[in-house]
Amino acid sequence: MRVRSLAIGLLVGGLALTACGKEGTPTNDATGGPSTTQKVAENVKVEGSPTFDRITKNGKIVIGVKEDQPYLGYKDPTTGEYSGFDIEIARLVAAKLGFDEKKVEFKTVQSAGREAAITNGDVDYYVGTYTINDKRKEQISFAGPYFVAGQDLLVRKDDNTITGKDTLKGKKVCSVTGSTPIQRVRDEQLTQPENIVEFQAYSQCVEKLTNSEVDAVTTDDAILKGFAAQDPDNLKVVGKPFSKEPYGIGLPHDDKALRDKVNDILQTAIDDGTWQDIYDSTLGKSNSKASPPDIERY
Numbered sequence: 001m002r003v004r005s006l007a008i009g010l011l012v013g014g015l016a017l018t019a020c021g022k023e024g025t026p027t028n029d030a031t032g033g034p035s036t037t038q039k040v041a042e043n044v045k046v047e048g049s050p051t052f053d054r055i056t057k058n059g060k061i062v063i064g065v066k067e068d069q070p071y072l073g074y075k076d077p078t079t080g081e082y083s084g085f086d087i088e089i090a091r092l093v094a095a096k097l098g099f100d101e102k103k104v105e106f107k108t109v110q111s112a113g114r115e116a117a118i119t120n121g122d123v124d125y126y127v128g129t130y131t132i133n134d135k136r137k138e139q140i141s142f143a144g145p146y147f148v149a150g151q152d153l154l155v156r157k158d159d160n161t162i163t164g165k166d167t168l169k170g171k172k173v174c175s176v177t178g179s180t181p182i183q184r185v186r187d188e189q190l191t192q193p194e195n196i197v198e199f200q201a202y203s204q205c206v207e208k209l210t211n212s213e214v215d216a217v218t219t220d221d222a223i224l225k226g227f228a229a230q231d232p233d234n235l236k237v238v239g240k241p242f243s244k245e246p247y248g249i250g251l252p253h254d255d256k257a258l259r260d261k262v263n264d265i266l267q268t269a270i271d272d273g274t275w276q277d278i279y280d281s282t283l284g285k286s287n288s289k290a291s292p293p294d295i296e297r298y
Contacts, residue, residue, distance in 0.1 A: 038095035038274075049257035052097070055124050061099050063090045064109040064123035064250070068203040070226030071283045073128050075108065082106045085283035086247075089146055089266075090127040092274065093249065096265040110200045112178030115139045118250050125262070126250035129220060131180045132296075141255065142248030143262035146275070147283075148293045149220035150241025151181050154227060156209065157236050162216055164239030165190050171215040172197055174205035181219045184243060202227070210234060220245050225286045246293065260297070267295050 046052035055061050065087060066073035073086045087106070094104045109117045114130060117123045118140045129149070132142045155162045162171060168190045174197040175182035185196060197214050199205055205217040206227050217224065221241050228235045249266075251259050269275045270292040279290060 038092050040095045040100045041098050044096070044098035046097070046257050046261045049255050049261070051124055051252050051255045051258050052261075054121070055097070055099070060103045060105055061094045061097065061125075062105045062107055062123050063094065064114065064117050064126035064128060065090060065106050066110075066128040067108045068201050069129065069223050070230060071286045072223060072226065075106075083282070085147070085279060086127045086129065088278045088282055089249070090125075092269055092278065093125070093127075093262055093265050096268075097261070110178070111176045112200070114178070114250060118252060121252075125258075129223060129245075130248055130250050131220075131245045132248035133180065136250075137253075140253050141251045141259050143251060143259050144248035144266060144295065145246035145293050146249065146266050147222070147247040147279075147290065149222045149245040149247065151184060151218060151243040151245060152221040152224055152241050153238050154206070154209065154217040154224040154235060155215065155238055156212070157232075157234050159215070162238060165242050168216065171195060172213070173216050173218055174199065174208055174214040175218050176200065176202055176205070179219065180243075180245060185218060206235075222283060222286070222288055225288045226283075229286050246296070263295050263297055270295070 065082060067075035067082065069084065069086075072084045073082065074084045075082050090106070091101065091104065107117075107123055109123060109126065109128070114126055114128070115136065118126055130142075132145055136142070153162060153165065153168075161167065165188075169192070171191055172195045173185055173191050175185065177198040177200060182196065182198060185191065186193070197205070197208065202217065202219055202223060205214065208214045209217050210231070217227075221237065224237045228237050249262055251262065266275075269278075275292045284290070
């Protein structure tokens with residue numbers, strides 16, 4: 001099975017799963033869409049931002065991302081290049097802060113380590129299916145949202161016993177440690193505690209699913225549709241989304257100046273059509289349509 005063999009390769013070699021073409025048709029295109037080139041702004045200033053001052057002093061931007069999510073955040077195992085919707089949003093922000101791609105460093109950070117990476121200054125900002133919520137706002141801040149997803153379920157194609165979250169009792173459910181979806185499974189008691197399985201990456205959950213070691217993978221529908229599109233003969237997304245997951249750009253907690261600047265960048269991209277162009281060339285290829293959300297400033 002294609003996903004199984006690739007997922008095993010991920011565990012052995014730290015590689016990511018390949019992506020697919022438009023309308024869920026598998027291809028050899030592992031990028032999740034072409035990189036969009038953004039015009040780099042000149043003479044940018046962000047008064048009162050210690051993060052921007054640090055970036056300027058270092059002469060580069062370090063951005064925390066994911067690397068194993070088709071069409072969202074993907075790292076090519078051959079070239080080491082990152083691509084996908086989140087990656088292009090990250091590049092857009094960097095360009096409008098005055099930094100071209102040569103001065104951008106992507107750093108893979110798993111879900112459980114995101115707040116620490118931002119707080120410790122290991123990354124300057126984070127773009128990687130990062131749901132905005134009040135608990136996280138106690139440690140870091142968010143610009144956005146730049147996308148809104150919803151939690152859903154990925155199951156094997158021949159499994160008709162799981163049709164939504166209310167049919168998960170007694171089923172083994174897998175998600176990522178430190179993620180909003182795994183916490184919701186616990187809080188809503190969707191299955192018994194002993195049936196909850198956690199890993200550091202969703203691709204590891206997909207491998208367990210294809211090997212029949214778990215019954216469902218749960219996370220945001222955008223992520224799951226990417227995995228299902230890779231292996232449509234064996235995987236499917238079921239039910240209706242049962243949450244609202246606004247994706248934000250994670251920033252240091254007290255850096256309001258940078259948060260306001262990034263929100264301005266996102267709003268301009270929404271207004272001038274750049275957001276839609278980025279989406280259509282990346283996540284939109286998973287046959288998942290979307291429109292830009294409203295920016296929520298605070």
